[in-house]
Amino acid sequence: MMQSVSQVGSAITVSGLTVIGGFAAIIFVSFPVLSSFGLITVLDTAYSLVAELTILPATVARVQKFKTK
Known part of the structure; x- marks a missing residue:
């Protein structure tokens, strides 16, 4: 897990x-719908990035411990 997270x-x-x-x-576009789309996409991508780097490795580690028991 540590090796894959550090490399990827x-x-x-x-x-x-x-x-x-x-x-x-x-x-920063003046068209409100496009501006909202940009904001939502940035927030969603940031959330996904944080979750992938923090929650996913912890979840995989927990599942592996559960499978070995």
């Missing part, structure tokens, strides 16, 4: 931050 975690983080940066530019 940086690629996922950079990819997620790139998506967040790209959609953050849409937030």
Whole structure:
């Protein structure tokens, strides 16, 4: 688990931050619907990135402990 998070975690983080940066530019558009879309996409991507880097490894570790018992 530690090896996979350390190797893939940086690629996922950079990819997620790139998506967040790209959609953050849409937030500043004067068209309200498009601006809202950009904001929601940035928030969803940020939440997914945090969850993938924190909650997912903990969940997998718990499931592995449960399976070995």
